[in-house]
Amino acid sequence: MDEVCVFVKYNGQWDGTLRYIGGDMKGILVPETATYVGLIELVRSVIGIMGLDKIIVMRYGVEPGMPPMRI
Template structure:
């Protein structure tokens, strides 16, 4: 098994409720290569979900632990943080 690849679950088409929980979402899996940068990860996600990023804006958010608010990843450092969260 390649230790640089992970399967991650993407929750999408949902909404954040007033308590900070993501609800009413669809879920789909994608392979995450820890060597790719932010743009590559966003391309992987948009391709898997069939989202045209020239029309729609994607945001990558994740929850580190409850009850923390969601973190937004918007660059390569955010993707590296996601990698660290997946490992530990």
């Protein structure tokens, strides 16, 4: 099964110049066949958020200086 390495940054903030500042980062291997729900579950387990009472907002930085895209 092929996997994609994804870096997850969390517990930080986006600043006024569209950079993610502070927080922590972990690398995870995501199966290419993963669904969106599977990706959310994987991210939750890696960063230690087990309850469904927390909302995860994922964004992808496409290019420096450009607004991040919400996934």
